[in-house]
Amino acid sequence: MYKYQSSKNSGAKSWILQRITGLALVVLMLGHYILMHYSPDSGHTYEAVLTRMQFSWYRIIDLLFVTLAMYHGLNGLWGIFRDYKLAPWLRISIISVLVILGVAFTAWAYNIIFSIPYVHNIALLL
Numbered sequence: 001m002y003k004y005q006s007s008k009n010s011g012a013k014s015w016i017l018q019r020i021t022g023l024a025l026v027v028l029m030l031g032h033y034i035l036m037h038y039s040p041d042s043g044h045t046y047e048a049v050l051t052r053m054q055f056s057w058y059r060i061i062d063l064l065f066v067t068l069a070m071y072h073g074l075n076g077l078w079g080i081f082r083d084y085k086l087a088p089w090l091r092i093s094i095i096s097v098l099v100i101l102g103v104a105f106t107a108w109a110y111n112i113i114f115s116i117p118y119v120h121n122i123a124l125l126l
Helices: 012-038 046-052 056-082 088-115
Strands: none
Touching: 012 056, 056 088
């Protein structure tokens, strides 16, 4: 028999956020490709990355990219698992593992981004 699911339990918010983060990731990915790979002058050496990361906008973009990608990927995985009728204990176990992995890998990426030092005299890098 059909049981009405309110929008709170239907996954509608998750579905909408999946589309929004997907669109944002496409825009960020195109910007990343143009900035980092389209021009051979962009440089992939440590010095080039260090110079780029002296500008806070690059750090903000990287943080946004990591956060959106992690949410989008893990939300997609959870959507796949949610399609199956899982036992409550298994559903809780899966979402717990996904949340723990998401927080751990996002924290690791944040740590890497924030560990890149600011150089007070940028003229030394150029």
